[in-house]
């Protein structure tokens with residue numbers, strides 16, 4: 001008996017036990033919604049990363065990391081946390097990505113991987129040596145974007 005047959009056999013034998021009315025449906029639906037949400041978040045992320053990557057292939061501006069899972073959008077002039085708070089996107093990236101798109105992809109972001117981004121944030125430099133923390137410039141224009 002192969003695995004598939006085994007599972008089928010198991011299912012038939014325990015058929016009644018699989019029939020939890022309602023709860024199963026709810027759980028399945030919740031998972032499905034979560035999955036749809038995840039996919040749409042992933043797509044907004046991908047779109048944003050592509051826009052800010054040099055040749056349209058998402059990659060870290062410092063080390064060239066290409067795994068989407070490791071990539072993130074960096075506020076070139078800093079102030080990222082405050083900015084996320086202002087637009088209500090403290091929790092995760094998806095809101096920020098949608099905001100960026102709505103703003104027409106302003107020129108204040110770049111793509112970094114989590115390593116380079118964290119190093120830059122904590123130490124003020126990345127050991128790869130390819131990027132620098134730019135001096136925070138508070139122009140009127142940026143102020144209005146932030147508020």
Ligand SMILES: [Zn+2]
Nearest residue numbers: 060063113116
């Ligand atoms: Zn990197």
Ligand SMILES: [Zn+2]
Nearest residue numbers: 062116126128
């Ligand atoms: Zn780096």
